[in-house]
Each structure stands twice: as C-alpha cells, then as structure tokens.
Amino acid sequence: MTNLSSLPAIMLEPLVRAALLEDLGRAGDLTTDAIVAKDHHATTVLAARKAGTVAGLDLAALAFRMIDKDVDMTVHCADGSKVAQGEVIASVTGPARAILTGERTALNFLCHLSGIATATASVVDAVRGHSARIVCTRKTTPGLRAVEKYAVRAGGGSNHRFGLDDAILIKDNHIAIAGGIRPAIERVRRSVGHLVKIEVEVDTLAQLDQALAFAPDAVLLDNMSVEQLRQAVAMVAGRAVTEASGSITLATAPDIAATGVDLISIGWLTHSAPILDIGLDYREADRPV
Template sequence: MHLTPLPAIMLEPLVRAALLEDLGRAGDLTTDAIVPKDHRATTVLVARQAGVIAGIDLAMLAFRLVDNDLAMSVERADGSKVVPGEIIASVTGPARAMLTAERTALNFLCHLSGNATATASMVAAVRGHRAKIVCTRKTRPGLRALEKYAVRAGGGSNHRFGLDDAILIKDNHIAIAGGIRPAIERARTCAGHLIKIEVEVDTLAQLEAALRLAPDAVLLDNMTVDDLRQAVAMVAGRAITEASGRITLDTVAEIAATGVDLISVGWLTHSAPILDIGLDYAVLASGE
C-alpha cells in the first residue's frame, strides 16, 4: 500500500493548538518541579494492542515542537501492523520536554491508530469482494483531514471531504425540492463539468426514479441485503452503488457480497476505539 504523508504545514497548527491547550497559562507544573532541567532520557512508544499505526508524524511533531533537541527514530511507519509489545518509535533527549509532550503525542497517535485499525478490520472482512470501505463526513470537528488520512492508512478509501467536493442529494433535499426529479434537475444546472452527483434512495422505487435521471452514484440507505442485491442488478453498472447505514463488522461481508461498489461506514471516524499505545522509559541518565 502506498500512503502519502500529510504535509507538515497541515499538521503543525493542529499539534500546536493541542499543546497550547495542555500547557495552559503556566506550563507543565508537575514535570518542571520534579525533573531536573538537564536530565536526559530515552523512551519508546510501545503498542499495547495489535493494530495498525497512523499518526506517527503528529506524535513526533509534538515532541519536536516542545523541544527541537529531542531526537526520534521511527520503527513502524503509518500503515504498519503491530502486535502487543512492539516498539513503534524511540525518543531521546531532554526528559522534561518528553514528559510535557507525552499526552499530546499519544492522543493523536492512539486516536488515529484506532481509526486505522477499525478500517483495517472492515477491509479484511470484505476481502474477495469488489466493495471498497469508505469513510464519511462524520468526523470530529477540526480533525477531518487526519481521520480520513487514518482511514487510508488502514486500507480504506475516502468519501467526499466536505460539502464542496460533490453534490450528494439526501432525503431532506428531496423532501424540500418536492421529489427526486426536481432535486436532480436543479443540481445538474449548478454542477460544473468535474462535479459528480449522487442521490440517496431508501427504496427500490426511489432507485428506479433516480436511475431515469442518470446520476453518477446512488446511495442505498439502510436497505436490506435482499434489496441491496436487487438494487445492484437494477443499476447494472450505470452508476456507482454505495451501501450505507448501521454497518458493522458482523454485517459488512454479507453486504459486500451483494455486489455494491462502496460501503460507507461513519463509525470508523466518529467512534472507533483508540489503539492502546504507551510511552515507556528505556534508559534514564542524568546530566549528559
């Protein structure tokens, strides 16, 4: 898998904001009181659970922004699978800075690795089928680019990033427009030549109406497996088919077997559990 890292210019404002939130008005009172200023240490980021890593660049940036004298060595890059006890990276340098940055670094790394791990489990479950696992806009405010990156690290793909990426006509749009036809026709008059149009349908009757207007994609929302199978047959390759709605690890393989092109899963970003990662001391040496 080829995973392109996010540019540092995108990451730095987020990490700075997180560090400033933690440092508050007086800095790290505990560490500054207890740890000698000249004390140096080596620590390691260690996986406590099996999973997939994402966010190592953010963790490393958190350490560097607190003290540029911290030296880091990455053992397991984003997208790598890890097992419990495996070392992900090591950090060497001023101990005060290491402890001050620890929580911010781990917050990013644990959260994003959780997103990647959840995605990898869904990708594995649909292996052998054509369906791709995609995330949605159900992301934590301010972290969308990071969480969607983590989905890619887990082997998934991204749905639209924002409201300006594509036209996605949902049930409320249809209700206000007065039906599928006026909604799609109005959308088409505003869509540029590079903008795709997707329409959400809940029933096979709605799908039939939508297909007459040739959308680029159809979102098959909360359909049964039998209806999904019929929907794929009705579409017959004329549009991209996307299954969505309360999809879990227990149900995703059966849904993929219907032949849909995409399976969108909101919980990959909005509520995936973290991957447990800790910072352990490997070596302590005073006054180097």
C-alpha cells in the same frame, strides 16, 4: 500499507500547536519542570499495548519537536503498519522534559488515529475477496477531519466527501424540499460545474429506478436489506457507482460486500472507533530499544 502519502506539516502544525497550548495552559508543565533537570536526556519508546494498525506518527513527532527541536523520534513501524501487542512503534530520545511534556498530546493523536486505522483495517479484512471498498463519512470530530480521514486510508480504507464543497450528495431532505428526485437533480445540474459528481440517496428500489432515469454518477443505497442491495446492484448494472450505507457493522459487512456493491460507507470508523492503546515507556540507558 504501501502508497500511503503523509499529510503536509502545514496541515498538522495548527492541530498540534492548539493541543499543546491547551495542555500547557498559563504556566507550563509544573510537574515535569519541578522533577526533571534541564540537562537530563532520556530514551523512551512508543509501544503498542494491543495489536492494531498505526496512524498519526507525524503528529506525535511534531508534539515532541514543538516543545524542543532536539527531540528525535525514530520510527520502527510506519503509519499503516500492523503491530503486535508489545511491539515498539518508535523510539523517542532527547531532552527528558520535552518528551514528558509532549507525551500526552503525542499519545492523544497517536492512539485516536491508530484506533481509527485499526477499526478500518478490521472491516477491510472482513470484506477481503470482494470488490467493495470501505469508505468513511463526514461524521468526524470537528477540526480533525483531515487527519481522521488520513487514518482511514492508513487502515486500508478510502474516503468519501471531505466536505460539502467537493461533490453533490442529494439526500432525503433535499428530495423532500425539492419536491422529488427529478427536480433535485435538475436544479443541481443547472447550478454546478461539469466536473462535480452527483450522488443520490435512495431508500427503496422504486426511488432507485427514478434516480437512474437521470443518470447520476453514484447512488447511495440507504438502510437496505442484503436482498434489496442485491436487487439494486442488478438494476444499476454498472451505470452508476453503488454505495451501501446505514447501520453497517463488522459482522454484517461481508454479506453486504457479497451483494456486489462498489462502496460500503461506515460512520463509526471515525465517530466511535475505540483508541488503540499505546504507551510511552522510559528505557534505562543500557537497555536496548
């Protein structure tokens, strides 16, 4: 995928460090240290067991290099690339102990994030031809939000809020406690700065009509039917960003995109996407990578 910016190493290092420490425990890699000589160098490859979209190579490389700076990882298919079953994604060479010790941590990140990128790409492909963008939500693994949202971008999707502090999203419980859409929006406008965007969640067309009277920047159309979404887009008529949300699947996404909504938000991209199976394979010295 073009124009995919890598995350700074300073954001990735704490995640990888914590994962390695969890694996190394109190005594290090007992198995590898017993079997593999200190001076043994190895050539290995990261290969896709199934077709998919790659994400997480920077974390994988860090996992190896934090064990030993002499491990070298050469990337053949960058993050955002679609790979075929059996395709070599990267080659990893250097001290064999470090490669084997870092293997599981590297693969945990790489398989998980590639799974998110693959799931995202499947939905992006399903709605191709329509203007709707596929976006993720805050339904992320605690501690991994930044990299999971990065993986969504690697799959061709876009990001919703990163947290509670970067935009206003007035949901049903906010409306209930405030006593309605109007007082909720009015309180928000008195509280936040002029650069903070406001989105309002609505469940019905009647609620949408109420919300539009107060000119929100976006409206979240929650669990509406395809016909309701079509009517909602017509009602909004470009006055706000329209976002469809709620139990959206790969099968239903194309019909939802055809209604003309601007965004389709999907929580399972991050909270339930299956991994992309990727393995680390040892190569003999005379066998080409």
